[in-house]
Amino acid sequence: MMRTRLDDLIRITMRPAWPLFTLLIVLMYIPTYVKLGRTVWQSEEGSYGPLILLATLFVAWRARSRLTEVTTASACVAGVLLFAAGLLCCVVGRSQAIIELDAGSQIPVIAGGVLILGGWPSLRAMLFPVLYLFFCIPLPGVLVVTMTEALKVLASSAAEQSLWSIGYPVARTGVVLLVGPYQLLVADACSGLNSLISLAALGLLYLNLVGKRGRVRQILMIAALVPIALAANVVRIDALALITFYLGDEAGQGFLHETAGLVVFAVALALFLALDRLLACAWRPRFKEVT
Amino acid sequence: MMERALLRSTLMCVCLVAATALGTVLKPHMVVAAKSASIDLQQLVPTSFAGWKAVRTESAGATEDVQAEIDKIYAQVLDRTYIDAEGQRVMLSIAYGRDQENGSQLHRPEFCYEAQGFQVSGARDGTMTTGYGEIPVRHMIATRRERIEPVTYWITVGERATLPGIGRKLAQLSYGLSGEVPDGMVVRVSSIDSDSAADAYQLHERFVHDLMNALSAPGRVRLTGGAGI
Numbered sequence: 001m002m003r004t005r006l007d008d009l010i011r012i013t014m015r016p017a018w019p020l021f022t023l024l025i026v027l028m029y030i031p032t033y034v035k036l037g038r039t040v041w042q043s044e045e046g047s048y049g050p051l052i053l054l055a056t057l058f059v060a061w062r063a064r065s066r067l068t069e070v071t072t073a074s075a076c077v078a079g080v081l082l083f084a085a086g087l088l089c090c091v092v093g094r095s096q097a098i099i100e101l102d103a104g105s106q107i108p109v110i111a112g113g114v115l116i117l118g119g120w121p122s123l124r125a126m127l128f129p130v131l132y133l134f135f136c137i138p139l140p141g142v143l144v145v146t147m148t149e150a151l152k153v154l155a156s157s158a159a160e161q162s163l164w165s166i167g168y169p170v171a172r173t174g175v176v177l178l179v180g181p182y183q184l185l186v187a188d189a190c191s192g193l194n195s196l197i198s199l200a201a202l203g204l205l206y207l208n209l210v211g212k213r214g215r216v217r218q219i220l221m222i223a224a225l226v227p228i229a230l231a232a233n234v235v236r237i238d239a240l241a242l243i244t245f246y247l248g249d250e251a252g253q254g255f256l257h258e259t260a261g262l263v264v265f266a267v268a269l270a271l272f273l274a275l276d277r278l279l280a281c282a283w284r285p286r287f288k289e290v291t
Numbered sequence: 292m293m294e295r296a297l298l299r300s301t302l303m304c305v306c307l308v309a310a311t312a313l314g315t316v317l318k319p320h321m322v323v324a325a326k327s328a329s330i331d332l333q334q335l336v337p338t339s340f341a342g343w344k345a346v347r348t349e350s351a352g353a354t355e356d357v358q359a360e361i362d363k364i365y366a367q368v369l370d371r372t373y374i375d376a377e378g379q380r381v382m383l384s385i386a387y388g389r390d391q392e393n394g395s396q397l398h399r400p401e402f403c404y405e406a407q408g409f410q411v412s413g414a415r416d417g418t419m420t421t422g423y424g425e426i427p428v429r430h431m432i433a434t435r436r437e438r439i440e441p442v443t444y445w446i447t448v449g450e451r452a453t454l455p456g457i458g459r460k461l462a463q464l465s466y467g468l469s470g471e472v473p474d475g476m477v478v479r480v481s482s483i484d485s486d487s488a489a490d491a492y493q494l495h496e497r498f499v500h501d502l503m504n505a506l507s508a509p510g511r512v513r514l515t516g517g518a519g520i
Contacts, residue, residue: 090314093314109307116299
């Protein structure tokens, strides 16, 4: 008898465990976000950061009902390991001003905490928002440089070939395109890395929000993100090359430069949604003939 | 069962709070430069040695905003052009920063050159042999129109010579985890040479070799980080 009364008491005490955990996490990472807001989010490459955070909070809020009651589960060993590793990263990252480590520590800290409190079912419920936080981690400089370089070469050679194949006088040395009398430098900002990351973030969010898709279909959609983003960037470079070719250097560097970027990103997103529609048709159950 | 769940959750909360506190407490705050003898680059580096003579030149031509940035970051900057008996010219530039916290971290010469309209290519890492040991260096070629400038540089973090990237981060980390804020330098040697970068790098090596011989022992330690040299 005593036993159950005590259990009930604890159960009542534990009721606000999830909100409390959330509150602590938020308080703990406010300094990280303040710092991100002052640095990375100010730059063009990191400006999507606040949107990622909002999206994460929104998705987590939607998934909250799938969290299990705190008392029922336990995945202690894995949880404690993740949690401890995360805290270590946080302490080192925060004190040594390594923002990547500081921001990155959220993922193991939250995942570990969720495991300790609610076990695997709860983590499964929160898996998407937790992993989505990856987009909040500023990419380490070395990685950005390598990827930018590779993407630039890829994009400029694809742009050269595509323009050549539709009959324009184009040549290329490295990442410099020669279109008629003009010289176009495919700069770092044109590598398409940003639009690749943005499209991936938006696409994944879309897939999560629309839900039920079936595994194969979902994998197809995710796999399509990268080629769509890369192709869109090549189209953007082509468009800018043609604008320069017909309207001159100033037009190519002016507001059309920005506009072309936005338009092409919108087209990429539209392509992605169109693919989803297309796959929906393919997956629609066929009508059975009824006699 | 229930008690354990409660205990677990409470412990976890305590850990969260403790980690947040630790992250703040462990921030390094002991500025190494404040306790070691202050340095004067102009005095430290001789104006003539082993046949090299510093010559007066017009300023290297940093644009105004770049100069403002330089002044903000570095405590001291030395810019000299040396010329030897055969007429070979070598430019030496040393920038010293007292602390290596975020805001005032040394800038990679790659970015400095690019900020002034140079194209940087052919970057590769190597080592430079001096009479006092080896220094890890990065070579690169900065180009602006007809001006082709092979560059050799290294940086120091406290008493270590290293290169930007992982090496620097690790050096900073090892200082930072013991609570110290190291000072640092960028030592850059370059020459204008459109024929052969390899020849230019050899010239740089000879220059640095001569410079090391001419420096006082403490000066050598300052410029090379001192570890092993």
